[in-house]
Amino acid sequence: MPAMRSVGTARSVSFIGALLLTSAFTVPAFAEVEVVVVTAEKRVQDVQTVPVAITVFGSERRDAVGIQSIQDMTNFTPGLQYSTATDRISLRGVGRLTNVLSADASVANYDDGLYETFAVAAGRSPLEIERVEVLRGPQGTLYGRNAIAGALNEITTGPTKEFEARFRANYGAYNHYTLETNISGPITDNWQYKLYVNWDKQDQGWTKNIVPGTPEEGEVLDNLYWDGQIAAQFLGGKLDMWTKIQGARWWGGAGNAGSQSAGWNNYDSGTYEFGTAATGLNPGYGCSGAGFTYDAAAAGGTTTIVPGSVVSPLPAATACLNPGFNNPWKVAHLVPYDVHLPDYFNLNAHLTWHAKNFDIRYIGGGTFYHYILTGGTNNGGEGNANTRPPISSYQIAQRFGGPVLTVNPVESFNYQEHNGFISNELNFISTSEGPLQWVAGLYHFQQHYNQPVSTSSPVQVQWNGPYGDPVSNFFVFCTKTGGVCPPPQATTVDAPLSFRRFDNRPNMHATSEAAYFQLDWKATEELKFTGGLRYSLDRKYGTENVRLLCFGVPACYAAPELNGVIAGGLPAVDLTQLGTVVDSGTSGLPRGVTGLTTYSAATGFASRNYKASWGALTGTANIDWTPDDSTLIYGKYSRGYKSGGFNIGIFTVLSFRPWTDSEHVDSFEIGAKRTFGDWLTADVAVFHYQYTNLQIPIAVVQSSGGLAQSTTAFFNLPAAISQGVEVETLMSPIENLSIIANYSYLDAHVSRGQLFDPADPNATAPGAVPALSDAACLASYNPASIALPAGTGGNTFSSPNPNSICSRDIYTAGTAPGVGNGGIGGPGGVGWNKPQNIAGNQLPNAPRNKVAINVLYTFHFDFGSVAPSVSYIWRDVQYGNLFTRSYNASPSWDEWDARIRWISTDGAWEGVVWGKNIFNTIGYSGGASGARFAGTVDISCPGFGGPAPANTCNFVQGVNNPAGYGAVRGENAQGIGTTYFNPTPPVLWGVELTYKLQ
Numbered sequence: 001m002p003a004m005r006s007v008g009t010a011r012s013v014s015f016i017g018a019l020l021l022t023s024a025f026t027v028p029a030f031a032e033v034e035v036v037v038v039t040a041e042k043r044v045q046d047v048q049t050v051p052v053a054i055t056v057f058g059s060e061r062r063d064a065v066g067i068q069s070i071q072d073m074t075n076f077t078p079g080l081q082y083s084t085a086t087d088r089i090s091l092r093g094v095g096r097l098t099n100v101l102s103a104d105a106s107v108a109n110y111d112d113g114l115y116e117t118f119a120v121a122a123g124r125s126p127l128e129i130e131r132v133e134v135l136r137g138p139q140g141t142l143y144g145r146n147a148i149a150g151a152l153n154e155i156t157t158g159p160t161k162e163f164e165a166r167f168r169a170n171y172g173a174y175n176h177y178t179l180e181t182n183i184s185g186p187i188t189d190n191w192q193y194k195l196y197v198n199w200d201k202q203d204q205g206w207t208k209n210i211v212p213g214t215p216e217e218g219e220v221l222d223n224l225y226w227d228g229q230i231a232a233q234f235l236g237g238k239l240d241m242w243t244k245i246q247g248a249r250w251w252g253g254a255g256n257a258g259s260q261s262a263g264w265n266n267y268d269s270g271t272y273e274f275g276t277a278a279t280g281l282n283p284g285y286g287c288s289g290a291g292f293t294y295d296a297a298a299a300g301g302t303t304t305i306v307p308g309s310v311v312s313p314l315p316a317a318t319a320c321l322n323p324g325f326n327n328p329w330k331v332a333h334l335v336p337y338d339v340h341l342p343d344y345f346n347l348n349a350h351l352t353w354h355a356k357n358f359d360i361r362y363i364g365g366g367t368f369y370h371y372i373l374t375g376g377t378n379n380g381g382e383g384n385a386n387t388r389p390p391i392s393s394y395q396i397a398q399r400f401g402g403p404v405l406t407v408n409p410v411e412s413f414n415y416q417e418h419n420g421f422i423s424n425e426l427n428f429i430s431t432s433e434g435p436l437q438w439v440a441g442l443y444h445f446q447q448h449y450n451q452p453v454s455t456s457s458p459v460q461v462q463w464n465g466p467y468g469d470p471v472s473n474f475f476v477f478c479t480k481t482g483g484v485c486p487p488p489q490a491t492t493v494d495a496p497l498s499f500r501r502f503d504n505r506p507n508m509h510a511t512s513e514a515a516y517f518q519l520d521w522k523a524t525e526e527l528k529f530t531g532g533l534r535y536s537l538d539r540k541y542g543t544e545n546v547r548l549l550c551f552g553v554p555a556c557y558a559a560p561e562l563n564g565v566i567a568g569g570l571p572a573v574d575l576t577q578l579g580t581v582v583d584s585g586t587s588g589l590p591r592g593v594t595g596l597t598t599y600s601a602a603t604g605f606a607s608r609n610y611k612a613s614w615g616a617l618t619g620t621a622n623i624d625w626t627p628d629d630s631t632l633i634y635g636k637y638s639r640g641y642k643s644g645g646f647n648i649g650i651f652t653v654l655s656f657r658p659w660t661d662s663e664h665v666d667s668f669e670i671g672a673k674r675t676f677g678d679w680l681t682a683d684v685a686v687f688h689y690q691y692t693n694l695q696i697p698i699a700v701v702q703s704s705g706g707l708a709q710s711t712t713a714f715f716n717l718p719a720a721i722s723q724g725v726e727v728e729t730l731m732s733p734i735e736n737l738s739i740i741a742n743y744s745y746l747d748a749h750v751s752r753g754q755l756f757d758p759a760d761p762n763a764t765a766p767g768a769v770p771a772l773s774d775a776a777c778l779a780s781y782n783p784a785s786i787a788l789p790a791g792t793g794g795n796t797f798s799s800p801n802p803n804s805i806c807s808r809d810i811y812t813a814g815t816a817p818g819v820g821n822g823g824i825g826g827p828g829g830v831g832w833n834k835p836q837n838i839a840g841n842q843l844p845n846a847p848r849n850k851v852a853i854n855v856l857y858t859f860h861f862d863f864g865s866v867a868p869s870v871s872y873i874w875r876d877v878q879y880g881n882l883f884t885r886s887y888n889a890s891p892s893w894d895e896w897d898a899r900i901r902w903i904s905t906d907g908a909w910e911g912v913v914w915g916k917n918i919f920n921t922i923g924y925s926g927g928a929s930g931a932r933f934a935g936t937v938d939i940s941c942p943g944f945g946g947p948a949p950a951n952t953c954n955f956v957q958g959v960n961n962p963a964g965y966g967a968v969r970g971e972n973a974q975g976i977g978t979t980y981f982n983p984t985p986p987v988l989w990g991v992e993l994t995y996k997l998q
Helices: 059-065 070-076 774-781
Strands: 053-058 080-083 088-091 107-111 114-116 129-136 150-156 164-172 176-186 191-202 221-234 239-250 292-294 310-312 338-355 358-377 394-397 404-407 411-430 436-450 453-456 500-522 527-551 572-574 606-625 631-642 663-676 680-702 709-731 737-752 754-756 784-787 796-799 807-816 830-833 835-837 849-857 859-861 864-875 893-903 909-916 928-932 934-937 953-956 976-980 988-997
Touching: 053 059, 053 070, 053 680, 059 129, 059 849, 059 864, 070 080, 070 849, 070 864, 088 107, 114 358, 114 411, 774 807, 807 953
Parallel strands: 107 150, 292 310
Antiparallel strands: 053 129, 080 088, 107 114, 129 150, 164 176, 164 988, 176 191, 191 221, 221 239, 239 338, 338 358, 358 411, 394 404, 411 436, 411 453, 436 500, 453 500, 500 527, 527 572, 527 606, 606 631, 631 663, 663 680, 680 709, 709 737, 737 849, 754 835, 784 796, 807 830, 849 864, 859 864, 864 893, 893 909, 909 988, 928 976, 934 953
């Protein structure tokens, strides 16, 4: 078995500052603080001798304290943040803020030395994971891919030379049970094996779906995971071989990564997206009692439909309100979330040759998985896409007369990842006892992925055409395909063949190569110098195909350039062929795009190609001082790098800014580690980062042509600072008592930059600092008149200067040029979408303060030991994006956990009773995000009137709305509602029994 897989137990170490390292202590001789072995620098070391800010979670400590998941590790690791819902991880304020696979993670994840693109595996059972090492700070030499924020090392239990077996069963709240076993031992004198199997199932969810006939959500799962390993030693111990094959499968349910990605909306739904006031759609999930019909069929009865009414599967008394307004664990999802992992397979192999004075180690393997997430969304109207009201259908009158149209907002999305990647790494590691130690290596990584996402509504028959037929009441704007409008269709075998409104299919490749060298020179017994360099080269290329249609809401035809096209009043457009929504490239190719967008008359897809490369020289320089065997004081500089990428897939539509440059950081850190006798270890780190080109995905409202379409773009933040203090302690002041106390302070903020806030485009919210005045916006706008293609009515519309800094906000009044029929302020008076100065705003998901404390006491009896344990965690306010505003803030929160662990006298049996969040508080693993209630209805607004289409009204609900569209519960004075992502689970409990056979 390779040396790097040495056994270690864990601890979280810390305390307050350098005072602990210089003060005199009377050392009690009661308890012994265990030695923790890590491989953070590619060689086996005591963690207290490693000049890296590192938190270690070993299997024994995890069982004792109750570290059951990666979220629990987050609570006890300074600077670490993890989103359970989206599997995104960050350290010290910097991390991955998107699930777009061509945007690399900032924290590199390694499973037994092999690079992985996900972090969720770190939360595997302590029966499988020997330890998890969280390395904070840029790992500029020995680690990368793109370890600009840190690295997460997962080391599994390996084969043993003596037979041993462990069997564990757990039963908990919501009918959650887990069965697992870990068996290992010798095959021959030189061959060993290990087999681990885990079955995890929960069939009741902590999130109740009140829609009749729909399943519960929240940790509903059925998972199987297995891991087989084999190790051997050859040539008298000169050659070690170790191989692992692992696989997993999830059979569905709303409990795994991604299942809670929509977040918690504690507001009622805006009503503009469901038609006109004439249908009785008023505040509170689009119903007001009048003209409302209860769909008794959903409850097993009969259905009564009143013409012109709203049809809902819920009684009016509940359907008018958001059931989750005060409770994140209650929803009304017509289309429930479901997560499925039909395939996951990983192969990992190590070969180590022990030469004289150095080792040569090869680490190679690969991973393939197929992930599927499905759930509900709205039908493409304006507003927050996370809103899922309990309305199954409603009826609207067509804009220019004609029959009443039935709209079914019951739409589902299908998001998938087909991801495969391999890596090969060759290490050369010195093993001599001299003052010079070195590590060198070569690294190669290759990835190919497809990340298709689509939305569909099989009950909306118009999605399948025939298009342009007045009888079908369906029309699509298709000028770029010669007036031919192909029906939605799929070419994949694992998705519906039609009824699609949105369809995006990226197909990308990535390669990464690197070479590195690090030298340690011990000048004296107390002083050591370290220097390292690494060169990395990354390439990414591929294709994206997308189609976007809009149907059934007035927002589909709010754009003035469509007035001459929608002559028949048929409420649908093909936004794929609208240049203000989907980038055609004709006004200039974005960086990284290799050609103009093409349009297929057969499929309706818009397609374009991408290609780019990035490279950087990074490194580190350290000074370590060890005045005695118990003290380490270090100072270090690191240069970090993260590859650029493309913001494609997910819910993008050929973005106008898909490319992002690489990001870089200069990191300065001083730290100290001290062991006080056998009762206390204390670690402290003080750091200051200077980031350039920090990659941030931002929401952008494309409204240059009048039709506001939200999309996302990558943005390189010019400059940001992350700085703070982290302290970790593990103490045992008296016999049998163990205390973990960790604290971190983090100041992660923007030091220079300007952005547009889609929730506050006019820059009027408290705290907003507009970068331009209305007059400056107008001066840069300089609109031009552009004629529509022949055959579409010959109308013209205003298009802004491509170099315009500001765009129009058609939902508010202002001094921007009006669109004639789209601005609530009247012709010639709509608002501006202005850039804001964001210097001083906090970085996303970066709470200033975190506290974690665990107290464990062990009682010894004739029948064994009993160890009760209590944990307390507290986390400060954090924000979900770069705008430090009240509507983007998740409040501070705390949580209490408790457990009692029993171990038999012979150590063969172990039992645990545990409780999580025992006071049932609401917590948040990430920041929040605000969205404005801005939409369109087909009614007359103040300042307008007259025949259609002049009666289209764009407004912000509750702010400048027409009659019948007042404020809804939960929105603020600017008409903004807040979505809280990743609420923590309610109170949970469980019992666990383990048997060890040796």
